[in-house]
Amino acid sequence: MPLTDTKVGFIGLGLMGSPMAANLLAANATLTIYNRTASKCAGLAEKGASVAATPKEIAQCTGTGFIILCVSDTPSLKAAICDTNGVLPGLVHGATVIDMGSSSVTATRQLANIVEEAGGRYVDAPVSGGEAGAKAGSLSIMAGGKPTDIERVKSVFDVLGDSLTHIGPVGTGQAAKVANQAIVGATVGIIAESLSLAKAAGADLDRVREALMGGFAASRILELHGQRMIDGAFTPGARATTQKKDMRQAIELAEEVDLSLPLMRQSRDLWIKMVDEGLGDLDQSGYFQFVESDQEPKT
Template structure:
C-alpha cells in the first residue's frame, strides 16, 4: 500500500480522472481546486483543503494540473503553495507551461529544500481516464525516482532531461498535434468536397503511411461532428503561442506552427474556444463555406 501522501491541485477535465487513478492505487490524498465543488465527488476518499498552501503542507508529493502558466504562478507563488512545501517533498507540475517558468519554479523549490519535476502529459482525457498518459519529465533522476510510484499510476514516464526539458517535449508534441489536426481537417474536407466518402477515406488512410492516432481519433470526431472538449481549442491555442514564443527566443522560424496558431486564433475568435481542438475543422469549413457533414451521408456535402 503506498505511503506517500499526495496533494493534487487542479481537479478539472484531466485532474479528476488522474485523482481517481491515484486513489484507486491506494495513495492517501489531499485535494484543492479553485472551484471547490469539483472536489466533492472525492469527499470521504480524500481530504479537501481550503487553500493550496494547506493542501501541500503535509504532502510528500505535490502534483499540479492547472490550465496555464499564469494559473500555476498564482497557485504556487501568490497563494503560497511554494512556501508551504515541506523539505524533502517533490513538486510535480504536470501543467503545460513555459520552459522558463518551469526552470524558475524548480529553482524556488530547491531553495525550499524540495525537489521539482516539470512533467506535462499527452493523451488527453481518454489517457487520463485509462491511466495511459505519456508523461514527459524534466528534472533530477532522484526526484523522479521519488515521484515514480505516483506517476506510474497515471501513465508511462519518460525522463527527458533537466528541469524545463519536459515542457520542451510537450511543446514538440503540441506542434505535431496542432499541425496534424489541421492536415487531417484539410484532407477530409478535400475528399468530401470532391465526392468521396470521408469515412471510407479515413479508413483507407489508416492503413497507409498517413495513419496516425490523430487521424484515427480526431478524424472520427470530425466525421461524427463530436467536438465535446477533451482538450479545448483555447488550450491548443495557448500551447501554440508558447511554441512560437520559444521558437523566437531560440532564433527559429516555424511556419507550420505559425499557420496552425493562426487557424486556432480564428477558431477561438469565432466563438469556439471550448470546442475540442479537433474542432479546427469548423474554422476550415467557415473559411471555405463548405461542410464535411456527418457519417456517410456527409460525403461531398456543402452548406
C-alpha cells in the same frame, strides 16, 4: 496497493486533473485536493479525498510527499506556487513539486529554482494521451528533473501512465510537450482540411479515413480525431482554447531560442482565429467545423 501511506496533494481538477486524482485515490494514496472552483472537489471527497482550502494547505498536509499541479496555464501555475496562499509558503523541506500541466519552459526553470531554494524538489512532467488516457491511467509522461527526483516519483507516475520518458534536466519535459502539442496542432489542422477537401470532391469520409489509415498518412490523430470530425463529435476531451495556448507557447519558445518556424507560426495563427470565431470550447477535432464554416460565403 501501490501508494499505501504515500501522501499526495493534487491541485487542479479539470478535464485531465480530476481522473488523474481519482486514479491516485484508487491506488490508495493519502490524497488531499484543491481546486479554484471548490464544487469540483465533491466527487473525490465522497470517495475519501481530503479537501484543502488553499494550495498552501495542500503543501502543509502533504509534508515531505508529492504535490502535483495540473492547472490550465503558466500564470495559474505561478499563482498556485508563489501566491501568499500558494504552495511555497507551506512547503515542507524535502517535498517534491510536480507540474503535470503544459507550462512555459522558462517559467518552469524559474519556478524550479524557487522551489529548490526553499528546500523542495521540482519535476516537470507534462503528459500526452488526453482525457481518455487520464481516465485509463495510460498517459505518456515526459519528465524533466534530476535522475534521483524522477526515480523518487516513479511510483506515482506508474499509476498515472504507462509510458515514462526522462527527457533530461528540469524544463526539458516541457520542451518535449511543446513539440508534442505543435505536432498535434498542425496535424489536426491538415487532417481537417484534407477531409474537407475529400468531402467537397464527393468522397465518402468514412472510406477515405479507412484508406488513409492503411497507408503512410496513418496516425493516432487521424484514427481518433478524424473519426470525431466525421461524426461531428466535438464535445471536448481537450479544448481548442488549450491548443491555442500550447501553440502560442511553442512560438514563444522558438523566439526565445531564435528559431524561425513558419509552419508552426501559421498553425498558431489559425488556432487563434478559430478561438476568436467563438469555437474555443469545442474539442480539438472541432477544427473541422472551423474549416467548414470558413468556406461559407461571408455576408
